[in-house]
Amino acid sequence: AQKVTQAQTEISVVEKEDVTLDCVYETRDTTYYLFWYKQPPSGELVFLIRRNSFDEQNEISGRYSWNFQKSTSSFNFTITASQVVDSAVYFCALSEAPMGRRALTFGSGTRLQVQP
Amino acid sequence: EAGVAQSPRYKIIEKRQSVAFWCNPISGHATLYWYQQILGQGPKLLIQFQNNGVVDDSQLPKDRFSAERLKGVDSTLKIQPAKLEDSAVYLCASSPYPPGTGGRMGNTIYFGEGSWLTVV
Numbered sequence: 001a002q003k004v005t006q007a008q009t010e011i012s013v014v015e016k017e018d019v020t021l022d023c024v025y026e027t028r029d030t031t032y033y034l035f036w037y038k039q040p041p042s043g044e045l046v047f048l049i050r051r052n053s054f055d056e057q058n059e060i061s062g063r064y065s066w067n068f069q070k071s072t073s074s075f076n077f078t079i080t081a082s083q084v085v086d087s088a089v090y091f092c093a094l095s096e097a098p099m100g101r102r103a104l105t106f107g108s109g110t111r112l113q114v115q116p
Numbered sequence: 117e118a119g120v121a122q123s124p125r126y127k128i129i130e131k132r133q134s135v136a137f138w139c140n141p142i143s144g145h146a147t148l149y150w151y152q153q154i155l156g157q158g159p160k161l162l163i164q165f166q167n168n169g170v171v172d173d174s175q176l177p178k179d180r181f182s183a184e185r186l187k188g189v190d191s192t193l194k195i196q197p198a199k200l201e202d203s204a205v206y207l208c209a210s211s212p213y214p215p216g217t218g219g220r221m222g223n224t225i226y227f228g229e230g231s232w233l234t235v236v
Binding site for chain 2: 004006035037042043044045046047050091093103104105106107108109
């Protein structure tokens with residue numbers, strides 16, 4: 001069975017600090033997909049990134065970067081120079097089965113508070 | 117491009133009453149999902165449709181929850197009778213392909229703003 005663990009329940013930082021959100025996953029499949037979503041107070045889940053299990057290249061998008069390590073089953077998310085607008089709940093999610101039989105399994109989320 | 121539309125946004129009902137939520141996915145998206153998100157938790161899948169067929173409803177409490185997707189477009193999720201523990205946000209999502217297929221961004225799953233249910 002698939003499982004996603006986000007051990008950090010809540011993180012509070014001061015604006016301009018860097019912050020890393022941890023994500024550890026469990027799966028028996030060799031092909032799978034990892035996601036990060038942002039959930040602002042409005043409630044909508046905003047897609048940030050998708051990663052394939054066969055592509056371990058790290059990715060940077062502006063102030064966001066992702067570190068995927070299959071050896072430790074981790075897919076961590078770093079925000080550089082955090083801003084107040086980054087305050088939200090962030091979810092890591094996993095999708096198994098390339099044939100589409102499984103939807104996303106989410107972690108419990110990490111609430112990020114960025115103080116001005 | 118219009119996003120996933122859901123209604124109503126907010127609903128308060130008494131236990132044992134019934135409620136229905138509606139979802140209109142992004143145009144052309146074949147796959148539609150209903151998720152339940154209890155406060156402080158991550159979303160949990162209730163049901164997944166591919167066009168108008170059910171792909172996965174293993175976590176849907178079928179004694180009180182039902183969902184349909186007629187004509188492979190809009191979907192309705194119903195709860196009858198509601199219990200206190202059904203208080204949650206009900207998120208609808210859609211994707212253009214089943215997860216795991218398509219291009220690098222092709223199977224991204226897009227979520228609506230959710231329908232917030234309070235059962236008192």
